[in-house]
Amino acid sequence: MSESGVREVIVIGGGPAGYTAALYAARANLEPLVIEGFQWGGQLMITSDVENYPGYADGVLGPEMMKDFRRQAERFGGEFISDDVTRVDFSALPLRVYVGDDEYRAESVIVATGANARQLGLESERTFQGRGVSYCAVCDAAFFREKRVVVVGGGDSAMEEANFLTKFASKVTLVHRRDDFRASQIMIDRARANDKVEWITNAVVDEVLGETVVTSVRIRDVNTDEVTELPADGLFVAIGHDPSSKLFVDWLELDENGYVLTRPGSTATNVDGVFAVGDVVDHVYRQAVTAAGMGCMGALDAERWLAAREGHLETALTAPRE
Numbered sequence: 160m161s162e163s164g165v166r167e168v169i170v171i172g173g174g175p176a177g178y179t180a181a182l183y184a185a186r187a188n189l190e191p192l193v194i195e196g197f198q199w200g201g202q203l204m205i206t207s208d209v210e211n212y213p214g215y216a217d218g219v220l221g222p223e224m225m226k227d228f229r230r231q232a233e234r235f236g237g238e239f240i241s242d243d244v245t246r247v248d249f250s251a252l253p254l255r256v257y258v259g260d261d262e263y264r265a266e267s268v269i270v271a272t273g274a275n276a277r278q279l280g281l282e283s284e285r286t287f288q289g290r291g292v293s294y295c296a297v298c299d300a301a302f303f304r305e306k307r308v309v310v311v312g313g314g315d316s317a318m319e320e321a322n323f324l325t326k327f328a329s330k331v332t333l334v335h336r337r338d339d340f341r342a343s344q345i346m347i348d349r350a351r352a353n354d355k356v357e358w359i360t361n362a363v364v365d366e367v368l369g370e371t372v373v374t375s376v377r378i379r380d381v382n383t384d385e386v387t388e389l390p391a392d393g394l395f396v397a398i399g400h401d402p403s404s405k406l407f408v409d410w411l412e413l414d415e416n417g418y419v420l421t422r423p424g425s426t427a428t429n430v431d432g433v434f435a436v437g438d439v440v441d442h443v444y445r446q447a448v449t450a451a452g453m454g455c456m457g458a459l460d461a462e463r464w465l466a467a468r469e470g471h472l473e474t475a476l477t478a479p480r481e
């Protein structure tokens with residue numbers, strides 16, 4: 160940090176992307192401040208076993224993995240604030256980041272605020288998160304070998320997840336609240352052609368049941384209100400994701416779904432010195448390992464940007480890039 164209290168890098172977000180950005184920035188002697196959020200750790204905090212993160216050959220619990228990530232960034236001098244950023248001001252250098260009334264200033268900011276899988280909003284859904292309720296088939300399908308699973312949703316994700324799950328599960332029941340699907344025709348056709356997939360339309364899951372793990376879900380017909388109990392070992396909620404980008408709407412270019420836009424092949428945003436990484440940018444891959452990879456890219460981009468500037472702090476920042 161400079162004598163004026165301006166840091167070289169602030170990382171906003173404490174998931175795989177943010178901690179990896181912090182690790183690389185710390186090892187580059189940039190002394191990053193990581194404002195990691197009150198509920199740090201990101202989406203992996205509601206995951207149980209992670210078996211697809213390279214290096215953990217025997218698998219690891221999601222929260223344990225996030226503690227490891229955090230510890231590794233801390234080991235090289237990363238500093239952490241376990242609170243939520245409430246506001247940013249990217250109108251000029253130094254960039255300003257606020258936690259309530261506390262102001263933090265930096266020459267560069269790496270945005271790694273992630274995304275949240277949409278939830279059904281049931282109390283029982285929360286109870287069984289990581290114990291049968293999942294938001295990622297790629298991550299968790301292998302735990303449901305020869306088991307019965309339910310997928311909720313009518314978009315491309317739901318179709319893709321239903322198809323993918325049939326490689327493992329004995330039966331996949333797709334439950335959708337309408338009888339019309341938002342998914343593209345080709346994705347619907349693929350799922351329709353798969354005889355392991357059963358369809359329940361005009362229905363919602365309104366309760367997840369079980370003792371320690373999921374054993375069934377309650378299905379409610381939205382037209383008749385009739386309820387039935389469907390035996391199931393797993394519930395995959397595939398109703399979309401929301402990027403955590405509200406803080407940045409006045410400053411960063413976002414796409415129509417709220418994901419931060421970055422320059423192709425880079426993590427640079429439309430504001431000089433602000434980089435964005437992980438699921439707040441990426442709505443395609445959404446994996447811990449891809450988020451971590453982007454975190455590394457963000458730190459390298461920030462480091463190069465800082466080196467190229469050679470301390471020209473007064474440069475105006477507001478002009479958008481081409």
Ligand code: NAP
Nearest residue numbers: 278279312313314315316317319336337341397398399400
């Ligand atoms: P999405 O297109 O927004 O679809 C969400 C689905 O969940 C909709 O069918 C919606 O129902 C349903 N839903 C939302 N809230 C619900 C609730 N509370 N209870 C029950 N159902 C609810 O999201 P997505 O499928 O994740 O796709 C997001 C984007 O990624 C899309 O642009 C998609 O094309 C793309 N994508 C592409 C691929 C691919 O091409 N391989 C794969 C995955 C995703 P309603 O339809 O009734 O609103």
